[in-house]
Amino acid sequence: MLHNIKSLIGFTMGATDGEIGKVDEFYFDDETWTIRYLIVKTGGWLMDRKVLISPGALKDPDWKNKSFPIKLTKQQIKESPDIDTEKPVSRQQELALYSHYEWPYGDPTGGGFYGQLGMAGMIESRVPLEASIAARNKKEPGDPHLRSISEVKRYHIHATNGEIGKVADIIVDEYWRIRFLIVDTGSWFPGKKVLLSPEWIKEVSWADSSVEVDVSVEAVKNSPKYDPDQPMAENYETDLFRHYDK
Numbered sequence: 482m483l484h485n486i487k488s489l490i491g492f493t494m495g496a497t498d499g500e501i502g503k504v505d506e507f508y509f510d511d512e513t514w515t516i517r518y519l520i521v522k523t524g525g526w527l528m529d530r531k532v533l534i535s536p537g538a539l540k541d542p543d544w545k546n547k548s549f550p551i552k553l554t555k556q557q558i559k560e561s562p563d564i565d566t567e568k569p570v571s572r573q574q575e576l577a578l579y580s581h582y583e584w585p586y587g588d589p590t591g592g593g594f595y596g597q598l599g600m601a602g603m604i605e606s607r608v609p610l611e612a613s614i615a616a617r618n619k620k621e622p623g624d625p626h627l628r629s630i631s632e633v634k635r636y637h638i639h640a641t642n643g644e645i646g647k648v649a650d651i652i653v654d655e656y657w658r659i660r661f662l663i664v665d666t667g668s669w670f671p672g673k674k675v676l677l678s679p680e681w682i683k684e685v686s687w688a689d690s691s692v693e694v695d696v697s698v699e700a701v702k703n704s705p706k707y708d709p710d711q712p713m714a715e716n717y718e719t720d721l722f723r724h725y726d727k
Contacts, residue, residue, distance in 0.1 A: 483660060483713060486630050486651045493548045494521050494534065496555045504549065505531060507630045508570070509659060511687075514679040516657035517627060519549070520566050523558070531566045532558055533578060536657045557582065570627050628687070637691045638664050638677065643698045645669055650709070652676070662692070663709065666701070674707045676721060696725055 492504045506520035518533040540550040562577040564570060636648045646666035654660050661676040677694055684693045705720050707713075 482655050483652050485663065485709060486653065491547070492542075493546075494519070495548055495550050496553050496558060497551075498554050501527070501532075501551075501555055501558050506566070508533070508627045509630065511626045511628050511685070514659040516653055516659070520629075526555075527559060530563065532561060533564055533566065533570070535579075535582075535584065537584060538582070553582065633662075635690070636685075638662070639691055639693045640696050640698045640701055641694075645698055645701045646675075648692070649674065663707065664701075669698075670702055674709065675701055675704050676707045677701075678722075678727070681725065681727060700725055 486507060490504055490506075494501050494504060502521045502523035504519050505522040507516050508518040508520065509515060510517045516536060518535060521532050521534055523530050523532060534551060534553075538551045538553055540552060542549050561581050562574060564574050564578065630651055634648050634650065638645050638647060646664045646669055648662050649665040650663040651659055652661040652663060659679055661678055664675050664677055666673045666675060677696070681694045681696055682692055683695050685691075686693075704724050705717060707717075
């Protein structure tokens with residue numbers, strides 16, 4: 482099942498003993514293109530503090546009532562490390578978070594440190610979390626590879642031979658993997674929205690807020706149109722990948 486991020490903003494999050502707040506934002510890993518945290522605004526009971534919740538803490542979503550039940554108590558949330566979501570999240574802060582919630586080997590649903598494993602991440606990792614963090618810090622010190630979805634929205638998309646539009650939204654699957662970027666082509670092809678897979682990205686310039694994809698302007702212009710107000714047709718993805726010869 483696919484969902485666009487915009488439709489998930491505002492979902493209620495409920496602990497085992499009561500509501501804790503509403504989903505306000507999402508952080509994803511820019512190496513694996515997987516959602517790593519849901520950012521929840523707690524409201525009055527915790528002075529509007531924002532907390533990070535891993536997809537690994539989620540139970541089955543209640544889509545009808547727009548609710549994400551979680552396997553945590555309000556007390557656990559209250560006592561969790563206070564992380565400023567307006568600033569970059571360090572590996573040390575993530576380690577403290579995982580230690581607090583007793584997630585010793587990362588997120589079991591594939592949304593955490595082992596997001597690249599997908600559902601295979603449910604198999605117990607043999608690599609301790611501390612070793613994983615140390616290895617990644619050694620490779621690229623101080624870069625947590627976390628990006629907010631709102632940061633990526635409005636990024637300019639460049640095809641192989643010209644600009645084609647801006648990121649309007651993100652589509653994720655049931656394993657919290659980012660499946661598509663929704664691109665608003667704006668004045669380039671008025672009134673048209675198209676989907677592009679992260680697999681087709683050649684380069685992302687975070688400093689310039691731009692994404693370069695390995696498709697041509699002509700291919701985008703003639704691609705299957707995406708209507709966010711309508712359910713995706715069963716054969717849409719197949720037709721899309723076939724159109725781009727991917």
